[in-house]
Amino acid sequence: MSEKIKKASRHVNQNEGLIFEKSSPGKRAFELPPLDVPAAEASKALGSHYRKEGVEGFPEVSEIEVLRHFTRLSSWNHAIDLGMYPLGSCTMKYNPRVNEFVARLEGIATEHPYQPQELSQGCLKILRLLEKCLLEITGMDAITLQPAAGAQGELTGLLLIRAYLQKQGNPRKKVLIPDSAHGTNPATAVIAGYEVENIKSESHGQVDVEGLRRLVTEDVAALMITNPSTLGIFEQRLPEIAEILHAKGALLYMDGANMNALAGITRPGDLGVDVMHLNLHKTFSTPHGGGGPGAGPVAMKKILEPFRPVPILVEKENGRLALEPVRPDSIGRVKAFSSNFGVLVRALAYILAYGPGVRQATEDAVLNANYIRKHLEGVYDLPYSLPSMHEVVFSDAIQKKNGVNTMDIAKRLIDYGFHPYTTAFPLIVPGALMIEPTESESREECDLFIDAMKSIAEEAATQPEIVKTAPHTTRVRRLDEVGAARKPVLRWKPAAPRSTAAD
Amino acid sequence: MRYLPKSPVERQEMLAAIGKNSIDELFSSIPEKYRLREALKIPGPYSEAEVIQYFKERATENAAGYTSFLGAGVYNHLRSVVTDAIIQRGEFLTSYTPYQAEISQGTLQAIFEFQTLMCQLTGQDVANASMYDGSTATTEAVLMAERLTGRRRVLVARSVHPEYRDVLKTYAKNSGLRIEEIPFTKNGTVDAKALQSTLTDDVAAVVAQSPNFFGVIETYAPLAETAHAAGAMFVVAIAEGVSLGLLRPPAEADVVAMEAQSFGLPPSYGGPFAGVIAAREKYVRQMPGRLAGQTTDSEGRRGFVLTLATREQHIRREKATSNICTNQALCALAATVHLTLLGKQGLREMAEQNSSKAQFALEELLKVPGVRRTFDAPFFNEFTVELPRSVKIVNSHLLREKIVGPLALGTPYPELTKHGLVCVTETTPRTEIERFAGAVKRALEQPV
Numbered sequence: 001m002s003e004k005i006k007k008a009s010r011h012v013n014q015n016e017g018l019i020f021e022k023s024s025p026g027k028r029a030f031e032l033p034p035l036d037v038p039a040a041e042a043s044k045a046l047g048s049h050y051r052k053e054g055v056e057g058f059p060e061v062s063e064i065e066v067l068r069h070f071t072r073l074s075s076w077n078h079a080i081d082l083g084m085y086p087l088g089s090c091t092m093k094y095n096p097r098v099n100e101f102v103a104r105l106e107g108i109a110t111e112h113p114y115q116p117q118e119l120s121q122g123c124l125k126i127l128r129l130l131e132k133c134l135l136e137i138t139g140m141d142a143i144t145l146q147p148a149a150g151a152q153g154e155l156t157g158l159l160l161i162r163a164y165l166q167k168q169g170n171p172r173k174k175v176l177i178p179d180s181a182h183g184t185n186p187a188t189a190v191i192a193g194y195e196v197e198n199i200k201s202e203s204h205g206q207v208d209v210e211g212l213r214r215l216v217t218e219d220v221a222a223l224m225i226t227n228p229s230t231l232g233i234f235e236q237r238l239p240e241i242a243e244i245l246h247a248k249g250a251l252l253y254m255d256g257a258n259m260n261a262l263a264g265i266t267r268p269g270d271l272g273v274d275v276m277h278l279n280l281h282k283t284f285s286t287p288h289g290g291g292g293p294g295a296g297p298v299a300m301k302k303i304l305e306p307f308r309p310v311p312i313l314v315e316k317e318n319g320r321l322a323l324e325p326v327r328p329d330s331i332g333r334v335k336a337f338s339s340n341f342g343v344l345v346r347a348l349a350y351i352l353a354y355g356p357g358v359r360q361a362t363e364d365a366v367l368n369a370n371y372i373r374k375h376l377e378g379v380y381d382l383p384y385s386l387p388s389m390h391e392v393v394f395s396d397a398i399q400k401k402n403g404v405n406t407m408d409i410a411k412r413l414i415d416y417g418f419h420p421y422t423t424a425f426p427l428i429v430p431g432a433l434m435i436e437p438t439e440s441e442s443r444e445e446c447d448l449f450i451d452a453m454k455s456i457a458e459e460a461a462t463q464p465e466i467v468k469t470a471p472h473t474t475r476v477r478r479l480d481e482v483g484a485a486r487k488p489v490l491r492w493k494p495a496a497p498r499s500t501a502a503d
Numbered sequence: 504m505r506y507l508p509k510s511p512v513e514r515q516e517m518l519a520a521i522g523k524n525s526i527d528e529l530f531s532s533i534p535e536k537y538r539l540r541e542a543l544k545i546p547g548p549y550s551e552a553e554v555i556q557y558f559k560e561r562a563t564e565n566a567a568g569y570t571s572f573l574g575a576g577v578y579n580h581l582r583s584v585v586t587d588a589i590i591q592r593g594e595f596l597t598s599y600t601p602y603q604a605e606i607s608q609g610t611l612q613a614i615f616e617f618q619t620l621m622c623q624l625t626g627q628d629v630a631n632a633s634m635y636d637g638s639t640a641t642t643e644a645v646l647m648a649e650r651l652t653g654r655r656r657v658l659v660a661r662s663v664h665p666e667y668r669d670v671l672k673t674y675a676k677n678s679g680l681r682i683e684e685i686p687f688t689k690n691g692t693v694d695a696k697a698l699q700s701t702l703t704d705d706v707a708a709v710v711a712q713s714p715n716f717f718g719v720i721e722t723y724a725p726l727a728e729t730a731h732a733a734g735a736m737f738v739v740a741i742a743e744g745v746s747l748g749l750l751r752p753p754a755e756a757d758v759v760a761m762e763a764q765s766f767g768l769p770p771s772y773g774g775p776f777a778g779v780i781a782a783r784e785k786y787v788r789q790m791p792g793r794l795a796g797q798t799t800d801s802e803g804r805r806g807f808v809l810t811l812a813t814r815e816q817h818i819r820r821e822k823a824t825s826n827i828c829t830n831q832a833l834c835a836l837a838a839t840v841h842l843t844l845l846g847k848q849g850l851r852e853m854a855e856q857n858s859s860k861a862q863f864a865l866e867e868l869l870k871v872p873g874v875r876r877t878f879d880a881p882f883f884n885e886f887t888v889e890l891p892r893s894v895k896i897v898n899s900h901l902l903r904e905k906i907v908g909p910l911a912l913g914t915p916y917p918e919l920t921k922h923g924l925v926c927v928t929e930t931t932p933r934t935e936i937e938r939f940a941g942a943v944k945r946a947l948e949q950p951v
Contacts, residue, residue, distance in 0.1 A: 355547025
């Protein structure tokens with residue numbers, strides 16, 4: 001192992017097959033208490049619906065085998081708990097364990113969404129307090145906590161805009177989306193029934209305001225903008241952009257994916273934003289869990305409030321809280337059973353731990369990103385030089401000369417003990433390296449990361465092969481993605497029995 | 504602040520390294536007049552003990568101590584402590600979507616196992632690695648059928664969960680889909696005659712749920728035949744997955760949309776759960792959401808990657824099959840661990856206990872004078888009963904005996920006022936079922 005690799009060292013991990021390959025008839029990992037009522041004769045009760053045997057192929061293993069199986073699998077993952085996870089735009093910050101604890105409390109995790117509301121006041125108070133906190137942080141007037149993730153929040157937001165415009169007589173045709181946006185933005189606009197018009201960034205990476213002025217017509221329903229942009233740059237002319245839209249009766253949607261740069265510093269509501277979503281699994285620390293669950297609350301200005309998805313949380317005169325199922329102008333329901341409540345619990349636990357100190361987290365996140373930028377500028381090409389907020393985007397232009405691209409550098413970073421940054425996004429930067437350290441990294445961890453990135457840059461110049469063939473230390477090497485897509489194997493199947501004489 | 508790993512001196516030194524004098528300079532790109540001058544008005548900072556205290560207080564304001572007979576899409580089942588022990592491992596809990604396959608093999612293999620389990624359960628060929636929940640999975644299944652058939656009309660059974668139908672209507676409103684509802688018969692199943700007469704060659708999908716919202720089990724074959732005869736796809740929604748331990752899988756379906764909450768996820772006041780879409784292999788390229796596939800590395804070892812990503816929004820943008828990005832991965836992992844623990848025998852036995860206990864509960868309730876069964880058709884762990892007076896009034900009496908009674912059906916189904924939906928699972932002790940029946944009897948004896 002190279003002396004330059006300070007963070008990681010070799011370790012053995014266990015091989016482990018698929019759970020189905022360990023199965024053996026008669027083993028079990030779970031026992032039920034004895035049945036305390038007469039056993040019904042299921043074949044009779046269910047008639048033709050009856051399944052004669054247990055589910056074919058289901059595993060039969062013991063408890064220790066289950067525990068070892070998943071523990072071994074877990075050891076093949078990188079995780080925030082192991083070290084820096086600098087995926088740009090993903091905000092991989094510390095996931096406090098107390099949040100997990102409170103979400104599992106008896107009386108919180110155990111509650112049924114249809115139980116009487118007089119027996120749900122605890123849950124409803126949690127929702128109410130979270131609403132108030134998020135409204136204060138965003139500077140908005142009203143909110144819905146229902147959407148299950150950011151993309152569903154985007155859809156909810158656009159449906160609110162559509163309903164509002166429809167109420168005025170014309171839902172309009174187009175949604176404008178900058179070329180630096182997340183893929184969810186255009187995909188969502190289509191589901192909301194809009195055509196997408198992509199708008200180009202100007203040379204500094206900001207929205208081209210003069211160009212925008214020409215594009216905003218009576219056909220435009222909204223502009224969806226990410227702020228800070230996916231370049232990690234604050235849209236300085238956002239209030240002016242809002243005015244341009246409002247002058248033509250269009251609205252400003254803000255993708256709140258990058259709210260970790262703003263919380264406690266400035267408020268989208270004050271900047272002229274009409275509606276936005278928050279990714280609680282980013283800014284508010286609920287665990288990514290390998291890809292969810294998330295939650296995507298949508299905060300809005302007063303004009304959109306009547307259109308919120310039902311049920312609506314309301315305060316009654318006696319101080320009691322209630323979920324109201326019917327509102328005449330509502331866009332309807334976007335998800336069954338009101339919300340990803342357990343995720344909302346975790347987010348509130350996070351906010352309460354910080355209180356107004358959320359600002360300090362934002363400051364540290366921006367400090368870390370700029371510290372890394374300062375040390376890597378020149379070593380890696382910085383295509384946009386405006387001040388960075390919570391993340392910094394480099395390109396592989398320098399390393400490309402030696403045939404080393406952003407994916408190679410990312411894979412090599414694994415050998416140094418780090419998870420890769422986000423590669424090849426945003427699309428407006430060819431060969432992008434998008435780095436978001438978050439506030440959860442100490443100076444020491446940032447320094448180790450900087451050392452690793454510098455060392456890889458040196459390798460790219462002097463021995464590019466080692467970078468291009470990375471990673472070298474993982475249990476599997478680069479995987480054949482083309483083959484995986486060409487002939488998809490998407491499930492395990494038992495080995496075919498040896499062929500016997502034709503029957 | 505305990506979550507932030509920097510001392511004041513370190514902050515100063517880092518600022519100096521960047522060449523800034525103050526933190527404020529880092530925010531110079533935000534116009535001065537938009538920067539907050541005052542502290543946010545939110546409670547806190549709370550110590551860990553105070554955070555716990557706050558939520559424990561809220562927990563006491565809920566339904567702890569009550570016995571519930573609610574199901575209707577959210578079920579109480581036994582869960583091994585092993586499941587939580589696994590999903591709280593930091594390597595699973597605090598990892599991202601496994602785009603970097605070499606250091607995400609744990610998540611990827613677990614997803615592959617999840618997909619396999621879902622296929623085995625549903626009798627389908629391929630399953631995705633989760634949607635938000637059963638309601639959005641059902642909606643996405645319909646959108647899939649729309650893309651595959653190029654048709655714009657959808658026939659949905661009224662016996663499909665009312666909230667699933669609501670979500671479908673929200674999504675359909677602006678995509679030009681026309682949603683029409685098919686009534687149910689006297690025994691609570693889809694009205695095949697009504698379906699037949701509404702079904703024309705412009706229908707993309709016929710959607711039924713089984714067990715349906717009333718707990719009644721649908722017969723798939725004739726519905727599938729009717730749908731297919733008109734060139735429509737047959738979509739089956741499953742809200743109670745444990746039923747598949749005892750019931751024939753919906754093998755006749757073209758697409759299955761399932762809620763996986765019953766597999767190791769607590770009710771949690773409505774979420775997070777996990778939706779699944781399973782389908783025939785030939786439809787895989789129109790499926791939404793993530794898929795893990797098996798492949799090999801450059802040295803020939805088995806490994807797993809996210810695959811067929813050209814369906815997804817981060818590649819295809821406005822041409823993607825769905826806008827879904829973050830899904831419910833950790834919930835899907837919980838379901839994987841839970842089903843692995845249960846195994847072939849455990850799932851079977853759990854399903855058998857549900858069936859036996861629900862049968863027992865129905866018999867006990869039918870002993871109460873005036874209580875009648877609404878639908879005379881096979882059911883799994885839920886059934887509907889008609890009471891001689893308002894379900895809401897009966898429930899208010901039951902609450903005094905610390906029982907959360909049947910779900911009143913009058914709001915979603917005006918023709919079913921005085922009817923209630925009762926759910927009993929393996930977690931409901933016999934003594935509570937008997938106490939429930941006794942309490943219903945006492946409630947009905949109260950003067951009006």
